[in-house]
Each structure stands twice: as structure tokens, then as C-alpha cells.
Amino acid sequence: MDEIRVWKWMKKEEENKVFLCQTLLHHYSPSIDKDVLLLTASIEGIKYEFQEKLLGGAALDATGVPLPEDTLSVAKQSDAVLLGAIGGYKWDKNEKHLKPETGLLQLRAGLKVFANLRPATVFPQLVDASTLKREVAEGVDLMVVRELTGGIYFGKPRGFGTNENGEETGYNTEIYAAHEIDRIARFAFEVARKRRGKLCSVDKANMLEASMFWRKRVLAFAQEYPDVELSHMYVDNAAMQLIRNPKQFDTIVTNNIFGDILSDEASMITGSIGMLPSASLGDSGPGLFEPIHGSAPDIAGQDKANPFATVLSAAMLLRYGLGEDKAAERIEKAVMDTLNRGFRTADIYSSGTKLVGCKQLGEEILKSVESPVPAGAV
Numbered sequence: 001m002d003e004i005r006v007w008k009w010m011k012k013e014e015e016n017k018v019f020l021c022q023t024l025l026h027h028y029s030p031s032i033d034k035d036v037l038l039l040t041a042s043i044e045g046i047k048y049e050f051q052e053k054l055l056g057g058a059a060l061d062a063t064g065v066p067l068p069e070d071t072l073s074v075a076k077q078s079d080a081v082l083l084g085a086i087g088g089y090k091w092d093k094n095e096k097h098l099k100p101e102t103g104l105l106q107l108r109a110g111l112k113v114f115a116n117l118r119p120a121t122v123f124p125q126l127v128d129a130s131t132l133k134r135e136v137a138e139g140v141d142l143m144v145v146r147e148l149t150g151g152i153y154f155g156k157p158r159g160f161g162t163n164e165n166g167e168e169t170g171y172n173t174e175i176y177a178a179h180e181i182d183r184i185a186r187f188a189f190e191v192a193r194k195r196r197g198k199l200c201s202v203d204k205a206n207m208l209e210a211s212m213f214w215r216k217r218v219l220a221f222a223q224e225y226p227d228v229e230l231s232h233m234y235v236d237n238a239a240m241q242l243i244r245n246p247k248q249f250d251t252i253v254t255n256n257i258f259g260d261i262l263s264d265e266a267s268m269i270t271g272s273i274g275m276l277p278s279a280s281l282g283d284s285g286p287g288l289f290e291p292i293h294g295s296a297p298d299i300a301g302q303d304k305a306n307p308f309a310t311v312l313s314a315a316m317l318l319r320y321g322l323g324e325d326k327a328a329e330r331i332e333k334a335v336m337d338t339l340n341r342g343f344r345t346a347d348i349y350s351s352g353t354k355l356v357g358c359k360q361l362g363e364e365i366l367k368s369v370e371s372p373v374p375a376g377a378v
Helices: 032-044 056-063 069-076 100-111 124-129 178-194 209-222 235-244 256-269 308-321 325-340 358-370
Strands: 003-011 014-022 047-053 080-082 115-121 141-147 159-162 168-171 198-203 229-234 251-254 279-281 287-289
Touching: 032 308, 032 325, 032 358, 047 069, 056 100, 069 100, 080 308, 100 287, 115 178, 115 256, 124 325, 141 178, 141 256, 178 198, 178 209, 178 251, 198 209, 198 235, 198 256, 209 229, 229 235, 235 251, 235 256, 251 256, 279 308, 287 308, 308 325, 325 358
Parallel strands: 014 080, 080 287, 141 251, 198 229, 198 251
Antiparallel strands: 003 014, 003 047, 115 141, 115 279, 159 168, 279 287
16 A cells, blocks of 8 residues: 655654655565664664555545645655655556656655755675676766756646647657756755765757756856866766766766666666665755655565665665764664675575565564674675
């Protein structure tokens, strides 16, 4: 069942409300994200309570819309949002405004989370799970900063029509205003500054006016960040270079559609899209934290799904949403320890490791969370 969980975090004299969204995770261990957060919070001295709200397919079934007004209202009053994978065969034939994915876009727009952080890190334990050669994949650690609330996914006009020959047409508009590019550019420069000081802006400025404008605005910020090395790359070349030599990248900033595609490509360098979390942040208000993978309805109910990305998204929520770095680090170390102990779901399994289902993997992560210093953690 699609659901959204609303949490109240209380630490010291403060009260922080954390809004957790979980959609179409019926094929996951149903409460792995909840259990990891509960255990981590109890160890780190954080207390909270929660209630549940509907989103996506469950909301469609119960209310007829993918994002009820009450759900969005509660989300806006929260401090952070944890969202699970969304979508499913059941609603594939619905009209666009009645698809679960529309609820996700509405949630992103409603929360005004314009900067999507998508890390792609090859864990040492999973180098051989990558489809790339070891020497290419080993050591990859990059961050895709995707503009999330503009571009072709939101641009107007859009729709269906008929051309001068009487043929049916479908059309979308790629459009960016100056402030939309400026805020994501500044955000990306700040991210690069905190990493290794290299920022690659990806566009299609040799063909598209929107990309020409994008490059112009990004270039204008370079002088404010003399400590960040700025480069530019066309999206087709960037897609190739991610496979040829991914270690050349540190931080990538790009528009909505290019970021959607390139971050999924980057995820496969790591061995599985099931390993990658993300954080979506705005100037103010709650952040949105979610795994970048889909809901995989083809394995629903089979105990096969990889829960690592959802667990790591919870860690990003603690770090970027609540400023709870110590709690976030505990979860991240628990993931590393679970990998060090050899536990794998089918998507990252290799000879010599232990193949387990989603439920057992969740239990092993919890064991590592509870360890004061997880063995072998890095």
C-alpha cells in the first residue's frame, strides 16, 4: 500500500516534525526504513511519533487523486519527507493526471524542492557487481545535482494537437527562467566546493536555446567560485564519458531531463540502481528524500527487492534534512558493515557472498545499526 508517514522528532528542547513518504513498498520488507530510523533514533536520543497519509496509487484508490490536498498540507508543515519508490502496472493506463507519478511531480513542486542530489559511489565491496571493468569502476565517487522543478517536465505549452498535415502530434516545452538556473547553479557550486572542487555543467548548448541560456547563466557564477574548477560538456558526450571514464567527474549539474537520465546511468556504474539514494532540497521548507529507483512491481511480494537505497535515503534525511550527522553516519556505517559481512540481494550478488531476501537483509542492517562501532565500517 502506498502511504506517507508523518513523524515528530523531539530532541533536547526542540521539536522537529519529520514527514516520511513510503509508496508502493509492499514488495519490500514493509518497515525496514521505519525500523532503521526507530533504532537509530533510540540509540542517538531522538524520540518521535507518527501518523500515516496517502500518496500515489493508494491515494488514487482511496480518494481518486494521486496527491490529496491534506497530504500536501501536512508535508509542507513537516521538516523532512522520506518517499519510497512510486508507480505500478495497475495505474499504467490511467490518464496522465491520474497516474502515481503525477502525485510525485506535484509533491516536488508543492514543496519547492528544486535541487536534487544524486550520489553515485562505488562501494569497495561491490566493485565486481558493476558491469564496467574493475579499473574503470573502482573509486568512482560523483554527485549529480539535478534541477528538479523546471524544464521540459513542467514547461508549457504541452499537450496533444494536430499539425498542418492533419497528423496527430504530441509536444512539450523545455524552458528555464534565469532565477531557476541561477539557484541550481549556486547550489551546485556550493556542493562542489565541499567535495573535490570540480563542477561539470552538462547541457546541449550546440543545439538548444534553453541550453545556450543555461550555459550563459552558469558561466556567470564561475567568478564567484574561483576555488571551483568549472567545465562544460554536451549531454551526449557526458553519457559516453560516464561509461568511458567516470572517475573524471566530481560534481555534475544539469537540467531536469538530462539529470534524470544521467543519474540512472551513473547508478549502474555502482552495480545496481538499488543502491542509490537522493535528496531534494529547496531554499526553505522540508526536503524530500527518496531512492532513485522505481517500484519494481514485477518482483512485488517476492522478497527480492534491495532496501539499501531506501535506508541510505533515510541517512540523507538525517544529515541534510535534520542536521543529525551522527545518526546519519551510524546508518551509513551499518550499510558498509552489512556489505562487509557479505549479505547481498540478487541484484548485487556475486560468487562468494550470501544471497538473502529483502527481509533478512533488513534484519542484518539493523544488527549493524545496533553495533556501537560496526565492524569493518569505513
